Amino acid sequence: MSSPDELLRIEGVRKAFPGVVALDEVDFDLRRGEVHVLLGENGAGKSTLIKVLSGAHRPDRGRVLVRGEEVVIRDAQDAARLGIATIYQEFNLVPDVTVAENIFLGRQPRRFGLIDHRRMEAEAALLLDRVGVDVSPRAKVRGLGIAQLQMVEIAKALSLDAGILIMDEPTAVLTTEEVERLFAIARRLRDEGVGIVFITHHLEEIAALGDRVTVLRDGRSIDRVAASTPQDELVRLMVGRDIEEQYPRERPEAGEPLLSVRGLTRAGRFHDIDLDVRAGEVVGLAGLVGAGRTEVARAVFGADPYDSGTVEVLGRRLPGGDVNAAMGAGLGLVPEDRKGQGLVLDASVEENLGLVTLGPTSRVGFVDLAGQRASARRIAGELGVRMSGIDQHVRTLSGGNQQKVVIGKWLLADSKVLILDEPTRGVDAGAKVEIYRLVNELTASGHAVLMISSDLPEVLGMSDRILVMAQGRVTGELSAEEATQDAVMSLAVATDPEENVVEGRNGH
Ligand SMILES: Nc1ncnc2c1ncn2[C@@H]1O[C@H](COP(=O)(O)OP(=O)(O)OP(=O)(O)O)[C@@H](O)[C@H]1O
Ligand SMILES: [Mg+2]
Structure with a gap:
């Protein structure tokens, strides 16, 4: 039954955690010299499946065969001996x-x-x-x-002579150029006969690199298709329905500026940043990784210091370097590094969602527990957080569902001005649209949103205005009508070597 080209076969694998069946009757196989994409919504079971292969989880049921022989993978050493190398995020x-x-x-x-x-x-x-x-x-x-x-x-992985290479969302944190480099290496390894399991939420990468696709839905392997399958068809398989509109931006009339930044400068990082975000507006902040966008956002929010310039929220000048003052004035930041800055991993979904509204140091005399629970449930439902319940620890949520919790926490906080740094990184195609809908609701009710994103179609689709940064400076502004991929890119690479304020820095 097994062909000489078959590296790996999984049959009827099941893995349950308390309250959730993460994998249910999953079948999968991998051949020599192919890239096999695992596709599925946040929480579908992709990471759990590769953890079964890397020895991090033992399946409750089912068989795993490597090169035709049934194996038990107890730990990382077993996986290495079998030539399985895993690159986690x-x-x-x-x-x-x-x-x-x-x-x-x-x-x-x-x-x-x-x-x-x-x-x-x-x-x-x-x-x-x-x-x-x-x-x-x-x-x-x-x-x-x-x-x-x-x-x-x-x-x-090469040093282990791994014939099987598993990569869990390797491109989520890479720039376009870095993705190209990674793909070049992956193609070369594939041509040398390595079998690659590849997970991504960027649908365009599937046809670019993949050969076959296995779709997981709710822990089941529901279909196997060619990587050349059209994207909307892939989404339909993954989500189980059509997604009519990818960027459902409705553009309300912009009101007063709620956030005004003037001449913000931090030596060696960013220089002379001016920006306004008005009530009802989504302003996109585009640029290459390392352009200084996250640094500006953190300085505006008070998470990092700056040397000169001013930040005003609703007409009130903020003291520099004071996050509590910023939050008190109505400013929120959904950080890029969500694991490190956005979540308390060993607290529940509910507790994390309540973090900003209540705050660990809340001076509110009593807490409306029932109300908190109800609003936590509501926002988790709107964002489609996949969880066994509101009491599940955030640590055991899937990557994309953790992202949704951080975003939900800030949405609940009702900040007048919200800075979103890469809000949809690691988020599946369906949940992205839900986040965009919530952004629409916010701006429709008079909030202001500053959105940093490296996903160009997203910036173009959701922003009313786009500021582009390169090497620590704002190099231009584009209206929604003027903005095209090319226009943004040419500003993103606009550099004046005499004026470089950022040298050899890496954005991570
Ligand atoms: N250690 C654990 N304890 C409890 N539940 C877990 C644990 N690990 C994973 N789960 C649950 O198993 C399900 C599948 O999670 P998994 O991480 O495999 O999803 P995923 O497909 O990788 O999603 P994403 O695209 O968000 O990374 C989720 O509901 C998750 O909460
Ligand atoms: Mg995952």
């Missing part, structure tokens, strides 16, 4: 040792009982060369950018 690298040591962790070449550093570094250099990344084997992992970390993970 949270990397497994050790920050304070060198790249070479990370690649050979636990199996460093030895000479007279000691680690043979010369040989290890030479071998690491060969592997890094094979993935085409310009990183020294002696560099410390801590200083690397996300794309480089990913390349080191891939080099590590």
